[in-house]
Amino acid sequence: MKNPLILGIESSCDETAAAVICGRVLLSDEIASSASVQSKFGGVVPEIASREHLFAVDGVVKRAIDRAGIKKEDIDAVAVTYGAGLLGALLVGLSFAKGFAYGLGIPFIAVNHIRGHLAAAYLEDETLKPPFISLLASGGHTAVLFAETETKSSVLGGTRDDAVGEAFDKVARILSLPYPGGPHLETLAREGNACVPMPTMLKGAGGYDFSYSGLKTAVLNYCHNAEQRGETYSRADVAASFQRAALDVLVEKTVRGAREKGVDTVTAGGGVVANGYLREKLTSACKEAGLRLVLPIKRHCTDNAAMIASEGLLQYRAGNFAALTQNAEASIPLR
Numbered sequence: 001m002k003n004p005l006i007l008g009i010e011s012s013c014d015e016t017a018a019a020v021i022c023g024r025v026l027l028s029d030e031i032a033s034s035a036s037v038q039s040k041f042g043g044v045v046p047e048i049a050s051r052e053h054l055f056a057v058d059g060v061v062k063r064a065i066d067r068a069g070i071k072k073e074d075i076d077a078v079a080v081t082y083g084a085g086l087l088g089a090l091l092v093g094l095s096f097a098k099g100f101a102y103g104l105g106i107p108f109i110a111v112n113h114i115r116g117h118l119a120a121a122y123l124e125d126e127t128l129k130p131p132f133i134s135l136l137a138s139g140g141h142t143a144v145l146f147a148e149t150e151t152k153s154s155v156l157g158g159t160r161d162d163a164v165g166e167a168f169d170k171v172a173r174i175l176s177l178p179y180p181g182g183p184h185l186e187t188l189a190r191e192g193n194a195c196v197p198m199p200t201m202l203k204g205a206g207g208y209d210f211s212y213s214g215l216k217t218a219v220l221n222y223c224h225n226a227e228q229r230g231e232t233y234s235r236a237d238v239a240a241s242f243q244r245a246a247l248d249v250l251v252e253k254t255v256r257g258a259r260e261k262g263v264d265t266v267t268a269g270g271g272v273v274a275n276g277y278l279r280e281k282l283t284s285a286c287k288e289a290g291l292r293l294v295l296p297i298k299r300h301c302t303d304n305a306a307m308i309a310s311e312g313l314l315q316y317r318a319g320n321f322a323a324l325t326q327n328a329e330a331s332i333p334l335r
């Protein structure tokens with residue numbers, strides 16, 4: 001069977017993205033972000049996100065097709081994020097993709113954004129095959145999953161409260177860092193030492209579960225108490241200490257998952273996986289445990305359309321096509 005050409009489209013938050021893959025080979029990968037517009041408001045304003053998508057989607061898709069060196073008539077299927085995300089934002093990409101598929105008479109594939117994050121690893125290594133353990137660490141989710149097949153995985157454990165990316169963003173706000181907080185916090189942490197005591201957050205306990213709300217509160221209390229006493233403190237040390245506490249537990253439970261499930265491969269996905277400290281720690285822990293680690297490049301950890309096309313390919317091969325009545329979903333339970 002020839003490798004299908006799949007166009008992926010993503011518009012769940014503040015990135016309008018389109019990419020073309022041929023089998024697992026990435027031919028183009030376009031992103032237009034409204035983050036600079038949103039940063040004036042200190043976070044994503046849903047209505048602005050929707051309007052920016054409307055403005056950008058046509059050009060981003062055209063560029064993806066041109067840079068892939070193909071004609072739109074060559075495309076075999078369109079894969080688009082239908083959820084989870086901001087409804088107005090999702091509807092822009094979803095409606096565009098439906099019209100595109102209808103116009104060309106080709107199949108339309110509805111992709112769960114989270115499954116997209118997990119599928120990013122397939123673009124990294126053409127030989128990647130389940131079973132493997134996946135770490136999912138994004139702005140909305142934190143979980144360890146066991147991928148049994150390309151389309152079936154089970155959740156070993158997840159967060160009991162905040163997601164790890166959400167905790168990065170909240171702590172970044174406490175430290176007066178601009179939006180988007182995660183990358184700024186990582187930069188600040190590089191200048192500090194992890195010497196501020198932090199709670200261990202279910203490290204070595206709680207099965208595969210995570211908890212981040214206590215960690216955020218610990219940072220808030222530390223900064224608040226120091227300010228009340230008129231003491232100075234190092235924001236960089238706080239950032240480094242938070243980062244270590246937030247990420248070491250992810251590494252520990254991911255490696256334990258691989259050992260307990262008896263698999264030899266680990267993958268990861270989601271915006272927080274762009275973090276250099278996490279990438280280094282996962283790399284050394286997997287090396288020590290004799291595990292193969294497949295990490296998507298940083299660009300494919302944060303929101304992008306290559307991962308949506310990659311998940312689209314798995315669904316295409318499984319024959320999972322969607323009807324043009326497909327709706328957008330603000331949230332989809334992690335199964």
Ligand code: KG4
Binds near residue numbers: 117139141180181273
């Ligand atoms: O996967 P993603 O782009 O969007 C969701 O699907 O949620 O993840 C966004 C999250 C944000 O919370 C952002 O602060 C975090 O990923 N993030 C990072 C880094 N880059 C993005 N967190 C820590 N370090 C980073 N370098």
Ligand code: ZN
Binds near residue numbers: 138139271
């Ligand atoms: Zn995402």
